[in-house]
Amino acid sequence: MGLFGSIWKPKLFRRSEIIGIADDALQLAFEASEDAHPNEYMGQLRGQDARKLGLDREGTVITDVLLAPGTKTTPTSAEFKPTYLPNDLNSVGSVHSHPNGVLRPSDADLATFTKGKVHIIVGAPYRRTDWRAFDRNGSPIDLDVLAVDVPDEQFFDFTQADIDRELR
Ligand SMILES: [Zn+2]
DSSP: OOTTTTOOOOOTTTTTOEEEEEHHHHHHHHHHHHHHTTSOOEEEEEEEEGGGGTOSSSSEEEEEEEEOTTOOBOSSOBOOOGGGSOSOTTEEEEEEEETTOOOSOOHHHHHHTTSSSEEEEEETTOOTTOEEEEOTTSOEEOOEEEOOOOOOSSSOOOOHHHHHHHHO
16 A cells, blocks of 8 residues: 555645636726727736635636736737746736737737636727637637626725724
8 A cells, every 4th residue: 555645635726717707807908908909908817716705616716907017019919928927826817909809819829828827818899798718728718707896905995884883
């Protein structure tokens, strides 16, 4: 009997599965893409644990869209620098726009998708259906759009009821 046969193996990857994107985050990506038109927009996706968002599910929800620093964009290409994704545990992938409306990754996109788990392409004319999500291999994946309230990570929100309770 192997000495290490019964070592418990934690399910390291289950919790980090991406189960969806917050409606607000997707909206932000659309607004940024429209603002950048006719140039490409490129940003970074960040996620939070679903349970912290009050969802009764295991996994990660994309809650933030950050502009990739130093990204130069033109109508045909955003210079996607593989190094632009900081070594950030909350970073789950990328989002960028295709002003030509093609909702497919380019060869250049595919070469960079290996970094991160989820990659979103938003296309002109930026209707709410004009987007697709892809995995690291460039295969389309289903990503739920979730109506969640994203709590601020640094500050607490106090309601009047909380304040009244505190003063009582
Ligand atoms: Zn692209």
